[in-house]
Amino acid sequence: MILNLLLLGPDPALLGTPPMSESPFSLLPAASTNAQEIDDVYIFITALCVISFVILMGAQIYFMLKYKKPKAGHRKTSPLTHSGKLEFWWSFIPAILLLILFGWGETLYMKMMSPPDDAISIRVTGQKWFWTVEYPDTAGAILTDELIVPVGIPVRLTLTSNDVIHSFFIPVFRLKKDAVPGRYTNMWFEATTPGVYPIFCAEYCGDQHSSMIGKVHVVPREEYQAKLDEAARLVQDEGESMVDFGKRVWDRGGCASCHSLDGTTKTGPSLKGKYGTNETLVDGSTIAIDDNYIRESILEPNAKVVQGFTPQMPSFAGRFDDKAIAGLIEFIKSNK
Ligand code: HEC
Ligand SMILES: [Cu+2]
Structure with missing residues (x-):
């Protein structure tokens, strides 16, 4: 379990997100045209790094062993100073590789930045x-x-x-x-x-x-x-109760990202058991939570702000019709 958690991270189901890849060693699935090309560049860069690393470290270890300090005598410095040919090639080849990376990256970036006209x-x-x-x-x-x-x-x-x-x-x-x-x-x-x-x-x-x-x-x-x-579609289905319809509107409106139904306070007050109680507003006055108050809270959230909260709720005017708002009211009422 713990090993699993370390290797795979938390179970995606627990996070509420669909899983992305089976193994921690595989790349994510690529589900768009550009994604595949981005992966190609990524794999190319990684391969280039791995190959350079092996060549450089290999040469270094080889020379360390080959030219290690002799046990006794013979410590004359080599008369060789440098090799122009070698230096040219080890500058030229990486320069070409970097230019390929630049050209490839730049064209892909331009493509990613310019949406087609028919999008x-x-x-x-x-x-x-x-x-x-x-x-x-x-x-x-x-x-x-x-x-x-x-x-x-x-x-x-x-x-x-x-x-x-x-x-x-x-x-x-x-x-x-x-x-x-x-x-x-x-x-x-x-x-x-x-x-x-x-x-x-x-x-x-x-x-x-x-x-x-x-x-x-x-x-x-x-x-x-x-x-x-x-x-x-936000229309009450035939045979669907007002409360069930209201629940659908609630999910659609993202109300749950600010309001809990279990009593915990989020960005907004919990709406558990709220209907029929009294609410204290920022100016100290109290108001009964009834249909009209809920309706106003949804259409004009800033008209009456609850004490202890900031006016962060967006207005849903124009987004939900009267029927949908009635559904929401019934749904809130049903959360005793
Ligand atoms: C961005 C967060 C946010 C979202 C989304 C949001 N609200 Fe609110 N809501 C608040 C905040 C903050 C308050 C308290 C301040 C105020 O009264 O404006 C509040 C207050 C309320 C109140 C009054 C509650 C009370 O205790 O007096 C009701 C009812 C309400 N919201 C219903 C809804 C419904 C229904 C939705 C979805 C359609 C929704 N809210 C979406 C943040 C949000
Ligand atoms: Cu964010």
């Missing part, structure tokens, strides 16, 4: 401690911590942040870029392999930084639209 556009916004993913090309679908992308179509991400610097990191695409408040950064990829892969925040952004994780679903091209519609 699908997706906006990603980081906020302590979740990612909001918007699909402006697709009737404004909005997801939390979930990126859905098709195989074989380039996707361009525009990143930004609502608070501090985060970093959007998709290891299987070998992509990582800072999400900076007040600025837009871009990256793009073309996925090659269907599957579910983890997304991490790679910039320490506060005490719950490690829980800022998400998933990217790579789906076959023909299923993309349907999958996206399905994930973005």
Whole structure:
């Protein structure tokens, strides 16, 4: 168990992320066109280092043994000073290798930096401690911590942040870029392999930084639209109870990244057993937690701020309709 932990790290299932590779010695799966090429450069550099190391250290050990100080007599210094030919080659060959590395790296970097014109556009916004993913090309679908992308179509991400610097990191695409408040950064990829892969925040952004994780679903091209519609759909199903519907809205809105349902305080107050009680606000006044108060908290979170908390909740106005808000209220009510 302990050996396993040391070798493999914690069980990915425990982290809530899909597993990436089977063995600690294998490279991560590469699930985008650029990822494979990035791995090729990486392997080339590593191989070059290993080969140079062996040649240099081998020669050094060989000469150390060959020219070690003799036991007695014969200590005359060699008349040789240097070899112009040898010096030329040991400068020329590494210089060529470095130029190859530069040329290869530069072309790949330029490719990584310039998204194709026909790329699908997706906006990603980081906020302590979740990612909001918007699909402006697709009737404004909005997801939390979930990126859905098709195989074989380039996707361009525009990143930004609502608070501090985060970093959007998709290891299987070998992509990582800072999400900076007040600025837009871009990256793009073309996925090659269907599957579910983890997304991490790679910039320490506060005490719950490690829980800022998400998933990217790579789906076959023909299923993309349907999958996206399905994930973005926020309509109560026939026969689905208000509470179950509300739970779906709750998951979609990423409410759980700030509100627990077990009494622990996160960025926002726990919503366990809150309905029907009284809340103290920053100005010292109290208010009953009823349907109207919850509705206002969701649409205009800063109108009444709870004592002991800072106004960090984003407004969900325009994102959830009345039905969805009613579902949320029922769901919150049901958490006694
Ligand atoms: C970025 C963190 C964050 C997210 C996401 C978030 N909230 Fe909040 N929420 C807060 C904070 C902080 C407060 C307390 C300060 C305030 O009243 O604005 C709060 C207050 C509330 C309150 C009032 C609670 C009380 O005890 O008086 C309700 C109800 C609420 N949120 C519901 C929701 C729902 C429903 C969602 C998801 C749709 C959600 N919140 C998403 C941070 C968040
Ligand atoms: Cu972060």
